[in-house]
Amino acid sequence: MAYIDDIKAVASLNLPWEKLSGCNILIAGATGLIGSCLVEVLLNRSSADYVVYASGRNEDRAHSLFADYWDNPRFRFIKADVTEPLDSVIDFHYIIHAASNASPNFFAAKPVEVIKSNIDGVVNLMEYGMSHSLKRLLYVSSGEVYGEGDGRVFTEDYSGYVDCTLPRSCYPSSKRAAETLCVSYGVEYGIETVIARPSHTYGPRFTESDNRVYAQFIRNVLRGEDIVMKSTGEQFRSWCYVVDCASALLYVLLKGENGQAYNIADETSNITIKQLAEMVAAIGGKKVVLDVPSNLEKAGYNKVTKSVFSIQKLNALGWYVRDTMHIKLTKVIAECCNRL
Numbered sequence: 609m610a611y612i613d614d615i616k617a618v619a620s621l622n623l624p625w626e627k628l629s630g631c632n633i634l635i636a637g638a639t640g641l642i643g644s645c646l647v648e649v650l651l652n653r654s655s656a657d658y659v660v661y662a663s664g665r666n667e668d669r670a671h672s673l674f675a676d677y678w679d680n681p682r683f684r685f686i687k688a689d690v691t692e693p694l695d696s697v698i699d700f701h702y703i704i705h706a707a708s709n710a711s712p713n714f715f716a717a718k719p720v721e722v723i724k725s726n727i728d729g730v731v732n733l734m735e736y737g738m739s740h741s742l743k744r745l746l747y748v749s750s751g752e753v754y755g756e757g758d759g760r761v762f763t764e765d766y767s768g769y770v771d772c773t774l775p776r777s778c779y780p781s782s783k784r785a786a787e788t789l790c791v792s793y794g795v796e797y798g799i800e801t802v803i804a805r806p807s808h809t810y811g812p813r814f815t816e817s818d819n820r821v822y823a824q825f826i827r828n829v830l831r832g833e834d835i836v837m838k839s840t841g842e843q844f845r846s847w848c849y850v851v852d853c854a855s856a857l858l859y860v861l862l863k864g865e866n867g868q869a870y871n872i873a874d875e876t877s878n879i880t881i882k883q884l885a886e887m888v889a890a891i892g893g894k895k896v897v898l899d900v901p902s903n904l905e906k907a908g909y910n911k912v913t914k915s916v917f918s919i920q921k922l923n924a925l926g927w928y929v930r931d932t933m934h935i936k937l938t939k940v941i942a943e944c945c946n947r948l
Contacts (some may be wrong), residue, residue: 637707638662690729719778807873810849812943829892846873876877
């Protein structure tokens with residue numbers, strides 16, 4: 609199946625979609641990798657009677673991503689920045705906060721902005737929702753909240769080590785604080801909130817400025833180049849295909865327990881960065897070469913040696929994945945080629 613077929617498959621899952629009936633759904637960060645996939649999934653439900661409001665800072669990028677849906681009466685675009693109070697009068701019954709730059713070059717160059725998108729984003733969306741009929745907010749956090757562990761598989765009740773004095777910690781530290789802020793709003797004001805912690809996620813809708821390793825590897829292949837690695841690639845990671853991640857987020861939104869956090873990962877896709885590079889290179893008929901990273905590149909790197917997630921809580925909601933990582937990466941590369 610192609611990428612769009614995977615999206616349609618998620619849109620036809622047996623979920624309690626009736627909860628969304630007649631609702632307005634706001635997706636903050638809708639032009640990002642995960643947010644854009646969620647928008648497409650929700651708009652590919654043919655019998656849906658809800659409206660999807662895609663929020664982002666870049667309207668040109670939104671036009672490009674959602675060209676097929678722009679005139680759909682169930683789609684609206686709102687140009688907004690989550691670090692600012694939302695200027696609207698619309699009642700948003702469900703809010704998905706996926707607005708946070710996950711690219712390492714931003715962690716190195718714009719750490720303050722990264723922190724604001726997480727902390728101020730939660731405050732602004734929660735405060736708006738409190739007076740505009742909010743039923744539930746889903747916060748898209750990150751598996752980086754676990755930091756450096758002790759070798760164990762990460763369960764949702766575990767907390768590893770994050771050095772708060774490093775600018776690179778702008779991302780995991782603000783994600784941690786934002787999670788606590790979400791549950792605090794729930795306790796103090798009675799707002800329903802659920803939290804998702806995706807593992808390293810890959811998909812075709814990355815931007816040209818995105819320098820996450822998988823995006824760099826795919827760009828190399830698309831340009832007919834060998835894959836350039838900036839490290840030995842020994843870090844061991846859980847990965848997840850963005851369409852699988854979107855389906856998991858919908859399970860958490862519609863079936864997750866209030867106030868709970870859920871890991872998102874594909875247990876069949878636990879590999880090293882070097883293995884990922886070799887897989888992408890094999891698909892593109894290229895080889896892997898090692899290059900010396902710049903100081904700016906090194907400043908944005910995630911130095912966690914092992915980041916593997918337990919997904920027992922998510923599985924208990926009925927979520928599962930299919931297909932191998934090789935098949936999914938092949939789809940991603942093909943989709944990128946189609947959009948050139």
